Amino acid sequence: MKKLAEVLRDWEAVIGLEVHTELTTLETKMFCNCRLSHDDDPNANVCPICLGMPGALPVPNEKAIESIVMAGIATNCEVMRHSMFYRKHYFYPDMAKNFQTTQGPVAFVMHGHLDLEVSGQGAKERPDSTVEKAQDGSYVASIRILRIHMEEDAAKMNHVGGAEGRIGGASESLIDYNRCGTPLIELVTEPDLRTPEEARLFMEKLRQTFLTLGISDCSLESGSMRCDGNISLRRRGETRFGTKTEMKNINSLKSLHDALEYEICRQAEVLEEGGIVYQETRHWEPSRRRTVVMRVKETADDYRMYPDPDLAPFDLSDEFVERCRARVPELPDAKRDRYVATWGLRRSDATQLAGDPAVARFFEDAADVTGAKVVPTLANVMVNLVPSFKALTVAQVASISSLLAADAITFAQAREVLEVVDGTEGDPERVVDERGMRQSTDTDALGAIVDEVLGRCTAQVQQYRDGNRKVLGFLVGQCMKASKGSGNPKMFNQLLAQRLEA
Amino acid sequence: MANLDTLSARQVAAGIAAGDFSATEVARAALDAISARDGQTQAFLQVSEELALSAAAATDAARAAGQALAPLAGVPVAFKDNMNLLGTRTTCASRMLEPYESAYTATCVQRMLDAGVTPLGKLNMDEFAFGSTTDSSAFHPTNNPWDVARVPGGSSGGSAAAVAAGEVTIALGSDTGGSIRQPASLCGVVGMKPTYGAVSRYGVVAFGSSLDQVGPMGRRVEDVALAMNALTAGGHDRFDSTSQNCDQDYLAHLDDSIEGRRVGVIPALLQAEGLTPEVRAAMRQAADGLAAAGAVIVEVDLPNMANSIAAYYVLAPCEAFSNLARFDGVRYGYQEPGCATLAEQSSLSRAHGFGAEAKRRQMLGAYLLSSGIYERYYLAAQKVRTLITADYQRAFGQVDVILMPASPTVAWEHGAISDPAALYLADVFTISNNIAGNCGISVPVCLGADSGLPIGAQLQGPAFADAQLLTFARALERSCGMEGSVAPAFAGKGGELR
Amino acid sequence: MALTREDVAGIADYARIALTDAELDEMTAYMNDAVELLDPILEYDLDDVEPTFHPIGELVNVVRDDIVAPGLPLEEALANAGSRQGRYFRVPAILADGGAA
Secondary structure, rough: OOHHHHHHHHHHEEEEEEEEEOOOOOOOOOOOOOOOOOOOOOOOOOOOOOOOOOOOOOOOOOHHHHHHHHHHHHHHHHOOOOOOOEEEEEEOOOOOOOOOEEEOOOOOEOOOOOOOEEEHHHHHHOOOOOOEEEEOOEEEEEEEEEEEEEOOOEEEEEEEEEHHHHHOOOEEEEEEOOOOOOOEEEEEEOEOOOOOHHHHHHHHHHHHHHHHHHHOOOOOEEEEEEEEEEEEEEOOOOOOOOOOEEEEEEEOHHHHHHHHHHHHHHHHHHHOOOOOOEEEEEEEEEEEEEEEEEEEEEOOOOOOOOOOOOOEEEEEHHHHHHHHHHOOOHHHHHHHHHHHHHHOOHHHHHHHHHHHHHHHHHHHHHHHHHOHHHHHHHHHHHHOHHHOOOOOOOOEEEEEEHHHHOOOOOOOEEEEEEEEHOOOOOHHHHHHHHHOOOOOOHHHHHHHHHHHHHHHHHHHHHHOOOOOOOOOHHHHHHHHHHHOOOHHHHHHHHHHHHHHHH | OOOOHHOOOHHHHHHHHOOOOOOHHHHHHHHHHHHHHHHHHOEEEEEEEHHHHHHHHHHHHHHHHOOOOOOOOOOEEEEEEOOOOOOEEOOOOHHHHHEEEOOOOOOOHHHHOOOOOOOEEEOOOOOOOOOOOOOOOOOOOOOOOOOOEOOOOOOOHHHHHHHHOOOOOEEEEEOOOOOOOHHHHHHHEEEEOOOOOOOOOOOEEEOOOOOEEEEEEEHHHHHHHHHHHHHHOOOOOOOOOOOOOOOOOOOOOOOOOOOEEEEEEEEEHHHHOOOOOHHHHHHHHHHHHHHHHEEEEEOOOOOOOHHHHHHHHHHHHHHHHHHOOOOOOOOOOOOOOOOOOOHHHHHHHHHHOOOOOOOOHHHHHHHHOOOOOHHHHHHHHHHHHHHHHHHHHHHHHHOOOOEEEEEOOOOOOOOOOOHHHHHHHHHHHHHHHHHHHOEEEEEEEEOOOOOOOOOEEEEEEOOHHHHHHHHHHHHHHHHHHOOOOOOOOOOOOOOOOO | OEEEEEEEEHHHHHHHOOOHHHHHHHHHHHHHHHHHHHHHHHHOOOOOOOOOOOOOOOOOOOOOOOOOOOOHHHHHHHOOOOOOOOOOOEEEEEOOOOOOO
């Protein structure tokens, strides 16, 4: 198969995503008062309603509707005042009623968009000139969102007796209805994505947005956030859509990228060999890095949708919508802009810190401790050091950032200190003192060391004077060694330069 | 001592409160009446002797402890077998649910229990409420107490027959297209379909969710009004999204005068094909009775009423298909043994669990909801529903209630009508009321001049005017003199309070 | 546009109702009769009429609070199941032998 870059020179990929997100942070299911399940025993959280017992009726969870309206507001959607629940019928026992309660043509929120900043290597995936690119090749892609609708999740089926828990070859299936009825929101994009990187960025941004809203734990690994990709190819310049395939089993952002990359290349190969792309559902196999056919869709499924007579329609009031709007916290883009404006952070650092609400909160708490001057150093610590540790406290990170900003320790020493205090309440300052790490900035004391080093390293001094400026690094190292690491390398650098230039 | 046949619900409760007899004595008398009479009527599917005696014992204990008794304390009541009651099976008279043990108790049943009733058991019905004869019960037919060769009507035929034969004082039925009012008419009892939403549907096995409504049946309007108090006590049921707060005292205005109030009649309806002369005569008698009580009889028109049958036979099968999809033999109900695949198990469980009419309705619904057909029929029928509702609104601008038959004929012999379509057409007088979500009630007027069998008159009222409807029903009852009648062949057989 | 035997067989397949050949013939006749009964619906001009999906007047926005209530104990949840295994409801193979997916 050809490589992606080569394929995308001739072909345009048209990608749309369907993203299902469980509202895991709620207490109860969508239409009954059963506790939402996390790691509970099978069928521990079930009742007549979510088991579809005869005579049971649904009543919607108000918080779930608040959550979806917040999700819509955060993704620039229009809140549709009038909508209804519909019944979508298909006979499969993962739906206890053999229909899923979902929404019809009008969803709670519709017609939104997310803007993606595509830069670096990722931006190179898009060779065409249909987007305006900056000098460094970066560009902004605005991805329209068709709708986000409210529905209920299905039960978990365990297929046993076959290989790897797959349905084929299984002799029986066991059903756990714990997940059945979990509030689920489904977001459908317009087919506006053109590269695997854009799709990955969209999912990343959506995930960050929902995490910031606090409506879900958004775990692709555990399946609380699930993404299906629809993908078709067309020759550059063609306006009609090609036949699309649907991609399932994507359980990481990387899988999303890789599966789409594979599928684009596969479809190109099929088409270039004069073959036909069939409308089918394909399963991503991460271990083999390929997609395989799950089922061919010969005809469109007929779900016999109709408005659920058991559920009163919705006519959302201004007051309700405004209450939801007020509960939408500062979103990642706004947060990033504030970090850049307030503390002069690098845009890429600010983006990284603002994306994950837990990281952003930690960062801002630490910033409160350090004060504004130290924040650029703090940001650097947050981006480059903190991710390698397990459990640092705000106080520890603030302290280490302050020490670094004051040139009291080196970056390498900071890492060493954090290794000591990680997972404890230990105070970095005390570790620095105990280990005698605190760098001296006493000019007289450091001057003496510099003089000693210059006195014995005559060969290097001569090289420097002959024009080899790189030797300065060696001399700084000798000074550091002589000071047993306690001297400030920046100060040594200055003092050495002064004396050598004199 | 008295026989339960002659006591109203209020008299039973008052007698227990006064110590004239105990709730246990009442329960035993009711069980005695059932054992003496049910062999002939076959109204019951299950008799819940233990539940009845323990509820009665609790009532007696409460009285002994000096507690105030609930308004229906000790009153013998039974439930249509589509209502969940813990400790009983809820079968919907279907093989599909033959083994199904209720996993919980329906709100309507619980509210009756909260009002102190003694639960005697579960009553026969057309399978899943599809029908108007009770002959489609998978277990056995029910016989009309006025002539056991005849059907009691349906689908709440067991409820109507049990009340008419004096096996219970009050029964609950459910009414999707006339399933309370028509059997009430055929069995000579009072049967009320309250406004849609007045009584919770939670725990009542759904047929047509936008049409179904639970209601009481009794031998007196007063008993039905008392049951309405119990069913609406507590107002909106938080387990039913479509239920509304209708909590009020339905006895308060029961005996108000209807002097000067307006009763609508639809002359064209009385010319309907299939309407028998004795039913027509009964309607005249009812109108005359109401007029004699001071009501003004006014002609009104419901121009779209004739098409309500077509609308109903779109809406009801579609909703039935959807509601009955859950019966697949996985979580409960009949499961076909020895199947190799899930699809085979589902298809055979449903093929062998459901009777013919249940399959027909689901097939029709599955077709009518399919892509491209949905707009043509279902969506159109919901628009016709808007027109029918508007017809009623216009008519109720002129009158308080509308008088019409509940059934075009008296009860017919088992098997006399076998064509499903012919049975569908007999629902013309009751269906539009469900489509509009209004309230309606059937009150016994007389025994037919030709047949000697009971004929009821139906009164329909606007949504949420249930109390007013009962006022008119009581006036009609007073004028007719059928109040409290137990079918003669059963009166006094067992049921003696000792 | 009468429904054919094949149409009806397709619906039965979808609705998971196994029909014998004789039942299929009867069902086809019934469905065509029943659909004919619905003709009055088709005679209306309904372009300007709004549907009434819920006969509940102005009732809207019926919701409940997000508060946990106990559900069914496991044994009660499984009590009516035709087949179970441990804590699970059990169904036979989804696909017939040799089915690949």
